[in-house]
Amino acid sequence: MPEGVLEIDRISKRYGEVVALQNMSFDVRAGELFGFVGSNGAGKTTTMRIALGVLAADSGEVRWNGRAVDLDTRRRVGYMPEERGLYPRMRVLDQLVYLAELHGMSTNEAHTSAENWIARLGLRDRRTDEVQRLSLGNQQRVQLAAALVHEPDVLVLDEPFSGLDPVAVDVMSHVLREKASSGVPVVFSSHQLDLVERLCDRVGIVSAGSMVAIGTVDELRSGGVPRLVVESPTTDWTATLDGVRVIEKNGTRCVLELASGVDDQTVLHAALAAGPVHEFSRQRPTLTELFRNVVTTEARST
Amino acid sequence: MTSARAVSLVARREFVTKVRTRSFLIGTAVIIAVLAGYVVLQSVLFDDQQRSVVGLSGQATQLADPLRQKAKSFGIEVETKDVTTVENAEQQVRDGSLDALVTGAPPALKMIVKGSGDEVLTTVLNDVLRQQVLVAQLAEAGITPQQVAQNLANVSVAVTALEPVDPQRDQRLAIGLIVAALLYYSLLVYGTMVAQGVVEEKSSRVVEILLATVRPWQLLLGKVIGLGAVGLLQLLVISTVGLGLSSAFDVVDVGALGGTALLTGVLWYLLGFFLYATVFAAAASLVSRQEELQSVLTPISMTIIVAFVAGINLMIGSPSGPAVTVLSLLPPFAPILMPGRMAMGVATTWQVVLAIVLALTAIAAITWLGGKVYANAVLRTGARVKLREALRA
Numbered sequence: 157m158p159e160g161v162l163e164i165d166r167i168s169k170r171y172g173e174v175v176a177l178q179n180m181s182f183d184v185r186a187g188e189l190f191g192f193v194g195s196n197g198a199g200k201t202t203t204m205r206i207a208l209g210v211l212a213a214d215s216g217e218v219r220w221n222g223r224a225v226d227l228d229t230r231r232r233v234g235y236m237p238e239e240r241g242l243y244p245r246m247r248v249l250d251q252l253v254y255l256a257e258l259h260g261m262s263t264n265e266a267h268t269s270a271e272n273w274i275a276r277l278g279l280r281d282r283r284t285d286e287v288q289r290l291s292l293g294n295q296q297r298v299q300l301a302a303a304l305v306h307e308p309d310v311l312v313l314d315e316p317f318s319g320l321d322p323v324a325v326d327v328m329s330h331v332l333r334e335k336a337s338s339g340v341p342v343v344f345s346s347h348q349l350d351l352v353e354r355l356c357d358r359v360g361i362v363s364a365g366s367m368v369a370i371g372t373v374d375e376l377r378s379g380g381v382p383r384l385v386v387e388s389p390t391t392d393w394t395a396t397l398d399g400v401r402v403i404e405k406n407g408t409r410c411v412l413e414l415a416s417g418v419d420d421q422t423v424l425h426a427a428l429a430a431g432p433v434h435e436f437s438r439q440r441p442t443l444t445e446l447f448r449n450v451v452t453t454e455a456r457s458t
Numbered sequence: 459m460t461s462a463r464a465v466s467l468v469a470r471r472e473f474v475t476k477v478r479t480r481s482f483l484i485g486t487a488v489i490i491a492v493l494a495g496y497v498v499l500q501s502v503l504f505d506d507q508q509r510s511v512v513g514l515s516g517q518a519t520q521l522a523d524p525l526r527q528k529a530k531s532f533g534i535e536v537e538t539k540d541v542t543t544v545e546n547a548e549q550q551v552r553d554g555s556l557d558a559l560v561t562g563a564p565p566a567l568k569m570i571v572k573g574s575g576d577e578v579l580t581t582v583l584n585d586v587l588r589q590q591v592l593v594a595q596l597a598e599a600g601i602t603p604q605q606v607a608q609n610l611a612n613v614s615v616a617v618t619a620l621e622p623v624d625p626q627r628d629q630r631l632a633i634g635l636i637v638a639a640l641l642y643y644s645l646l647v648y649g650t651m652v653a654q655g656v657v658e659e660k661s662s663r664v665v666e667i668l669l670a671t672v673r674p675w676q677l678l679l680g681k682v683i684g685l686g687a688v689g690l691l692q693l694l695v696i697s698t699v700g701l702g703l704s705s706a707f708d709v710v711d712v713g714a715l716g717g718t719a720l721l722t723g724v725l726w727y728l729l730g731f732f733l734y735a736t737v738f739a740a741a742a743s744l745v746s747r748q749e750e751l752q753s754v755l756t757p758i759s760m761t762i763i764v765a766f767v768a769g770i771n772l773m774i775g776s777p778s779g780p781a782v783t784v785l786s787l788l789p790p791f792a793p794i795l796m797p798g799r800m801a802m803g804v805a806t807t808w809q810v811v812l813a814i815v816l817a818l819t820a821i822a823a824i825t826w827l828g829g830k831v832y833a834n835a836v837l838r839t840g841a842r843v844k845l846r847e848a849l850r851a
Contacts, residue, residue: 208670210837231459231671239839241663246475257467258671260459302667 159221160186162310162341167206167216169199169365176202177365180216184310184341184358189332191352192345193443194362195451200345201238203362204314208235220310231259234308238315238345240299244288248279248298251287252305259306266305273301277327293324300328304335311335313344317351329355353443361450368450376446383439384412384420386427393430397423411439464672468680469687472655476688486692493700501707510534510557510579513541513550517563524586532582558583564590630802633715634777635770636700637723638798640693642766644727645793646759648689649734653742655681656836657751660743665836674833682735686728693727719801729817730793734758736821736828743835744843754842765791769798777804787813789820 162184169177177199184190194200205211207218209230218225220232243251249270256266274283277297282290287298296319303313311332317325333355336342346352352359353373361369361376369376387409394400399415400423414420420438427433441449476482510529514522522538529536541547541559550556551572558579559570567587569580593603659665668677701716741754769791772782777799786795786805792813799805805813827849835848 205666208666210666210669227671227673228459233670235667235670237663237666239663239666241665241667243475243658243664244662254467254471255667258464258668260671 160309160339160341161219161221162207162343163217163219163222164203164207165217165219167203167213167218169202169206169211169214175365177206177213180362180365180367182360182367182370184343186339186341187336188341188357189336189355190341190343191356191359192343192362193347193349193352193359193447194345198362199365200362201314202365204235204312204343204345205237207312208233210237231306232309234303234306234311234313236299236303236313236316240295242287242295242298242302245286247284247286248290249274249283251298252301255302256305259308261306269305269307270301273305276331277301292319293321296320296324297327300331304331309340311340311342311344313342315346316344317346317348325351349443349447359443361447363451369446373443376443377440381416382414382418382420383441384414384423385435385437385439386410386412386423386433387435388427388433389431393426397426409435461673461676464676465680465683468672468677469684472681472684473687476651476685477691482688482692486695489692489696490699493696494703497700497703497707509537510576511537511539511555512579513539513547513556513559515541515544515547515559515561518560518567521560521564521586521590524589525582528582528586528589529579532578534578534582536579536582564594629715631774631777633719634773634798634801637719637801638766638770638773638794640696641723641727641730641794641797642762644689644693645730645734646762648685648731649738649758649762650755651688652681652685652735653738653751653755654748655685656739656742656832657745657748660745660836660839661747663839669837674836675829678736678739678829678832682732682739686731686735689731690724690727693723697723715801719797722797722800726793726797729814729821732821733789733793733817733824734762736825736832740828740831740835740848743832744845744848746839746842750842761790762794765794769795773798773802777802783809787816789817792817 164180164182167177167180168175180199180203182190192200192203202211206213207225209225209227220229223229246254252270252273253263253266256269257263261269271283274280277300279294279297279301282294287295290298300316303311313332316328316332320328329351332342332344336357356373358370358372359376360367369379371379383403389408391402391405391410394402394410394412397418399418401413401415402410403413404411412423414423424433424436427436512525514525519540522540525538526536539556541550544559544561547556547559548570551559551570554572557571557576560567560583561570562568564587567583569575569583592606596603596606659668665677672680697720701720704716737758738755741758742751744754745751765785769782769785772779772785773795776782782795782799785791786799787809796805796810796813800810831845831848835843
């Protein structure tokens with residue numbers, strides 16, 4: 157039986173005629189930071205809400221360590237909903253203690269943990285303030301503390317970086333990285349793809365309710381149609397090659413797209429035969445390009 | 459974590475948060491202040507109405523003691539003042555500082571009053587005068603007046619009442635109305651509070667975090683118990699202070715009557731609160747913003763208001779009439795009318811038992827139904843959820 161694995165297995169959900177999720181599947185392993193990306197309405201939030209049991213799936217199953225998730229295992233999940241939610245008129249400390257207790261901690265543990273996270277997230281001066289009196293940035297920190305205060309076994313965060321200033325982004329990244337290193341599977345959604353690319357061990361791209369691409373950032377970037385960047389005085393030589401297409405030309409520098417089965421060494425020889433080659437490299441798409449590509453392809457096919 | 463722990467955690471938060479708010483403390487203080495003001499006013503008016511000041515001049519001064527005693531047996535209090543000059547005293551009668559002035563010597567007494575004069579006072583004075591004359595004549599005839607007085611005291615008419623009038627009727631009515639009013643206030647205020655709490659959780663979205671770790675019914679029950687306890691606390695504080703003040707100022711002879719009323723009040727508060735709170739919560743779970751709350755709460759508030767206003771009028775008119783009897787049995791109205799009728803002593807045992815059984819049945823049904831609506835609607839933010847959808851889902 158796998159240890160510390162959160163599995164989302166073929167989850168489907170429709171709202172009347174609208175299909176929100178269709179056979180959504182992925183898993184997040186212990187110690188892994190999983191980035192969940194997709195355009196608005198792709199089904200990220202719905203997936204997370206189903207994983208947390210605040211929404212019921214029409215079919216499919218969410219498993220933790222091989223067993224279907226129930227209320228007791230859900231209590232061990234740290235959750236940050238997309239719509240931030242805290243009691244506006246409750247003090248920071250009281251609020252965190254209450255949430256920790258609701259997640260099964262004893263009153264003493266809850267106090268210790270709440271104080272600990274308040275200190276770590278730099279909220280010590282604000283601990284007896286009502287949440288509604290805090291700045292938005294600080295409210296976000298309290299929200300993160302609320303997801304972490306019961307020392308969860310899994311973290312599910314919906315858009316944890318939205319609305320954060322650069323310092324808070326660093327704090328958040330650091331905390332997530334640290335949690336993952338301690339063996340907690342962490343899954344979060346984000347629109348900040350550069351951040352996802354930098355931070356995540358694995359990334360899943362969602363489109364129209366299904367997972368369309370999943371893997372490490374390297375795997376994803378090296379997949380797809382191979383492209384080459386070549387710098388040589390002319391591009392006339394490409395016309396003689398089958399399966400090679402110029403998709404971009406900028407002065408002496410051009411980007412070529414190779415059909416499957418075309419050897420890049422053949423291309424290099426052809427280029428050298430035509431003249432001097434100053435640069436020859438494989439171009440790997442950024443996550444953003446990959447994302448745009450996947451999403452538009454999917455949109456066209458549906 | 460057990461359900462009991464989850465429910466008690468939620469209830470404790472509701473209780474502590476609410477009791478700490480300024481609105482609760484100020485609200486309670488204001489109600490107590492109003493109550494105290496009312497009691498003091500009552501006792502002052504009471505004193506004024508019941509006390510007559512009578513000026514006695516010349517030989518009439520010797521009537522002071524018999525006059526006061528006689529007045530007491532008539533249930534009024536008379537304060538006597540000896541006056542020296544009749545003219546001054548007449549002026550005092552005119553400006554109202556004396557209620558009457560008595561001059562002359564028995565048997566030729568004169569009483570001067572401003573307007574028509576107090577009939578009871580006149581009767582008392584006549585009695586005193588007749589007794590004086592009687593005593594004088596008995597003495598002349600050689601009979602001991604004391605002997606006659608004793609014989610007279612032993613004679614009285616034996617009265618058999620076919621429809622006995624409760625001597626405490628007015629006090630019972632007062633207590634019944636106060637109990638009904640307090641329950642009306644508590645149900646409306648704390649029911650609304652439950653509704654506001656539900657919408658606060660919904661509009662702040664904290665409910666999503668909560669429901670990832672507790673079940674909807676645990677959250678709902680905890681909220682109802684917590685806020686119900688706050689309402690109970692306030693009800694007890696107000697009642698205790700009210701009863702204490704009343705007995706201190708002697709406005710109402712509280713004693714056993716007040717104690718029983720308090721107990722039935724608490725019982726019916728609990729029944730009524732559990733009945734209405736779930737309905738309030740379910741209604742509130744249909745909307746996402748405080749601004750929309752009023753529209754879904756109006757039908758519920760109206761039921762409580764109608765129960766109170768119509769019930770009070772019927773209760774004052776004929777507390778055991780068929781209309782109020784039937785209404786006081788029905789669950790939506792029973793929590794306000796039944797304790798009132800019980801305090802008035804007009805509810806029979808079978809009526810009370812039937813009303814309690816009906817209320818418990820209704821609570822079970824409403825809790826099931828309301829819990830279902832709440833669970834289905836509380837996570838649906840945005841547009842108002844239709845009741846039919848919430849029931850069907």
